[in-house]
Amino acid sequence: MSAAGLERPQLVSHVQQALSYTLFDCKWVPRSARLLCLGSAARGTGLLQLYELRGGRLALLREIEKAKPIKCGTFGATSLQQRYLATGDFGGNLNIWNLEVPEIPVYSVKGHKEIINSIDGVGGLGIGEGAPEIVTGSRDGTVKVWDPRQKDTPVANMEPVQGESKRDCWTVTFGNAYNQEERVVCAGYDNGDIKLFDLKTMSLRWETNIKNGVCSLEFDRKDVNMNKLVATSLEGKFHVFDMRTQHPTKGFASVSEKAQKSTIWQVRHLPQNRDIFMTSGGAGSLHLWKYEYPAQRSKKDSEGAEMGVAGSVSLLQNVTLSTQPISSLDWSPDKKGLCVCGAFDQTVRVLIVTKLNKV
Amino acid sequence: MPVWLREYSWRQSGSAVYLSLPLRGVRVTPANIFCTDRYLKVSIPPFLFEAILYAPIDDTSSTAKIGNGIIFFTLYKKEVAMWDSLTLPNANKEKLQYLRENAVLKAHEKAKEEAEAKKVTKQEHKKHALEATMKLEEAERKRIEDLKEKERQKVTKELELWKKQQKDAEKQKRVQKEGELYQVEQLKEKKKEKINKTRIPNEGTSKTRLKPTKGCYGSYSMFSENLKEEQLPAPRSAATIRINFTSRVFPTALRESCVAEEEEWLRKQAEARRAISADLSELEDLKEEEKNPDWLKNKGNKMFATGNYLAAVNAYNLAVRLNNKLPLLYLNRAACHLKLRNLHKAIEDSSKALELLTPPVPDNENARVKAYVRRGTAFCQLELYTEGLQDYEAALKIDPKNKTIEKDAEKIRHLIQGTTQDS
Numbered sequence: 001m002s003a004a005g006l007e008r009p010q011l012v013s014h015v016q017q018a019l020s021y022t023l024f025d026c027k028w029v030p031r032s033a034r035l036l037c038l039g040s041a042a043r044g045t046g047l048l049q050l051y052e053l054r055g056g057r058l059a060l061l062r063e064i065e066k067a068k069p070i071k072c073g074t075f076g077a078t079s080l081q082q083r084y085l086a087t088g089d090f091g092g093n094l095n096i097w098n099l100e101v102p103e104i105p106v107y108s109v110k111g112h113k114e115i116i117n118s119i120d121g122v123g124g125l126g127i128g129e130g131a132p133e134i135v136t137g138s139r140d141g142t143v144k145v146w147d148p149r150q151k152d153t154p155v156a157n158m159e160p161v162q163g164e165s166k167r168d169c170w171t172v173t174f175g176n177a178y179n180q181e182e183r184v185v186c187a188g189y190d191n192g193d194i195k196l197f198d199l200k201t202m203s204l205r206w207e208t209n210i211k212n213g214v215c216s217l218e219f220d221r222k223d224v225n226m227n228k229l230v231a232t233s234l235e236g237k238f239h240v241f242d243m244r245t246q247h248p249t250k251g252f253a254s255v256s257e258k259a260q261k262s263t264i265w266q267v268r269h270l271p272q273n274r275d276i277f278m279t280s281g282g283a284g285s286l287h288l289w290k291y292e293y294p295a296q297r298s299k300k301d302s303e304g305a306e307m308g309v310a311g312s313v314s315l316l317q318n319v320t321l322s323t324q325p326i327s328s329l330d331w332s333p334d335k336k337g338l339c340v341c342g343a344f345d346q347t348v349r350v351l352i353v354t355k356l357n358k359v
Numbered sequence: 360m361p362v363w364l365r366e367y368s369w370r371q372s373g374s375a376v377y378l379s380l381p382l383r384g385v386r387v388t389p390a391n392i393f394c395t396d397r398y399l400k401v402s403i404p405p406f407l408f409e410a411i412l413y414a415p416i417d418d419t420s421s422t423a424k425i426g427n428g429i430i431f432f433t434l435y436k437k438e439v440a441m442w443d444s445l446t447l448p449n450a451n452k453e454k455l456q457y458l459r460e461n462a463v464l465k466a467h468e469k470a471k472e473e474a475e476a477k478k479v480t481k482q483e484h485k486k487h488a489l490e491a492t493m494k495l496e497e498a499e500r501k502r503i504e505d506l507k508e509k510e511r512q513k514v515t516k517e518l519e520l521w522k523k524q525q526k527d528a529e530k531q532k533r534v535q536k537e538g539e540l541y542q543v544e545q546l547k548e549k550k551k552e553k554i555n556k557t558r559i560p561n562e563g564t565s566k567t568r569l570k571p572t573k574g575c576y577g578s579y580s581m582f583s584e585n586l587k588e589e590q591l592p593a594p595r596s597a598a599t600i601r602i603n604f605t606s607r608v609f610p611t612a613l614r615e616s617c618v619a620e621e622e623e624w625l626r627k628q629a630e631a632r633r634a635i636s637a638d639l640s641e642l643e644d645l646k647e648e649e650k651n652p653d654w655l656k657n658k659g660n661k662m663f664a665t666g667n668y669l670a671a672v673n674a675y676n677l678a679v680r681l682n683n684k685l686p687l688l689y690l691n692r693a694a695c696h697l698k699l700r701n702l703h704k705a706i707e708d709s710s711k712a713l714e715l716l717t718p719p720v721p722d723n724e725n726a727r728v729k730a731y732v733r734r735g736t737a738f739c740q741l742e743l744y745t746e747g748l749q750d751y752e753a754a755l756k757i758d759p760k761n762k763t764i765e766k767d768a769e770k771i772r773h774l775i776q777g778t779t780q781d782s
Contacts, residue, residue, distance in 0.1 A: 012510055012511050014518075130592060131595070132591075145595075149594050155595035155597050156600065157600070161602065161603055164603060181592075191605060192605070193604055335521055352511075
């Protein structure tokens, strides 16, 4: 290995913990060294485990079992003091739990007819402005936005037109929440559709199709004016869209990269640096990328309309941790470079990415 | 006959013999010199010099210097003694011969031994080199491992430190907040006496909502919640956005469909429509519409429906002449032939139709099922039941839910079993 190779960020495996159930999602509990693992036990019930990082190992603090397997969870819509967890499960139920008192959910609604594939929250954790809201995307093709203060009905519902055959929604994310009114939701579907909904005007702002099913979407920051959106898909491709300039017909400019032959399951931006993100792959690998902006972010096309210019993406480091897909990934918002990933080989791994300051 | 060289001169010391042999005009190479411990020979055809030495010498350390038309030998004696002469005095022919052969043998053996020794040393050298490289690589690997380990430890330490900091910070914050809360409560108490009821319902609702919160954070979360409540906008008014999904020619997602095959099928269809066979000379006197294969196909279908099979066949024939790439023409003509009991023609046409219906895609499922069924029927009517059954089973594979095909297949199976039992 050359000296230059050692100067790049290294993905150091810190702790590895074997679990006895299928892990679907793992999340850091904000402002702590604790992490949450969500999954499904062999007997078809849902499992929530709370671990704490102690020394070189993970110590199990709590284990909570629920009726239905849990697919996804987020802390995005709660305050830093409450730290309630919002989860979506296999039965289409959205629940918000207080982890101190997990017997009864703080908020519960049967939001969808089928499994909730993805969930995201905005407005909490001291990030951004506006009301805390949760968005869920489900296999029944609908995307619903919930406000924890309003029971039973969603505050926004994106569903297919009557008679249209539905497509599974695989991923949802919030963005553009820089003031109290503005907010967008971006949803990715299994046929490659990406749709951007503006919640202020309650309309479809932009849509495109990237041919392969969209596995994961994330804005680089939820609480600023839309800057970049990364969409990952099947067959190893991901696209980075520059969201600052929307052309009336061409939409947003993008650059795409084919990282590996397998599905890219997740993309997560580093909370401390929005130009660095990590993608996790179906072959058990993690790739760390850096986005470089172009010299000019927008230019005029032949008719004089503004169109965006996409930059370039470079690979900083990659590592293969497992033979099974790494289905969930989360950066710690408190410690730069600390991240947790969960794979289908029933292991949760805590990694540390070094030298991120020098990138 | 070699030319003997007899002009040589020699002198000796106690331990060595110095022999000089002049060779004018002849080129000497080391290969021409042959020496063992008792025998020395220099042979440069046609010249020859040989000497049976008086006493044994140490031939490995002896040297021969070639230069200036002269060879200068330095022969080290095995035993320190003075020689009477260079060569043995009375050497008869046989002895000479024997000595010569001996010398040659000895030389051979020595050469062999030397070769073996060389091999052994080479092996050892190789082994040594390998071990050295292995050690180097090992060292390199270890160095990298150590670096990684150091990184890991550094990072772990940092993590622990950070955790401690977090804990301390939390404790501090808690103490601070409790202090503040106490102060604020005191203020509130004072204010409450002055403020009217509008404040209380607000607090009341917030209190009931926050009942589920427990734990040490509960006390001051209420405090901050209160403030925030007044700043948060009301929940959005519910609205629905209706969406459409990207349409595709084939209703399956990219990963589900067999795109390549479907593309091929679409292309073939497009080509077929465009193909116009030759032979328009005879058809010039036909009307415009009669030159359109689709129109002819429809005409044929109509005649088939009315039962005029011969006319239908004619229509299809003409259509085929115009465009021989449309599978449906062959398919329909096969049906006509079946009705007319032209069984061989029916088989031909169904086969041609099936050929044109590759690649197999969901789009041309119906057509393929019909083709298989018609061919199967024709085979059965020709009493080729096994082939017929094959075709029916193929049709069943494409369309497993079709009951008539199933029934017919069963019938054929029984027939086959019946005939085999009889024969």
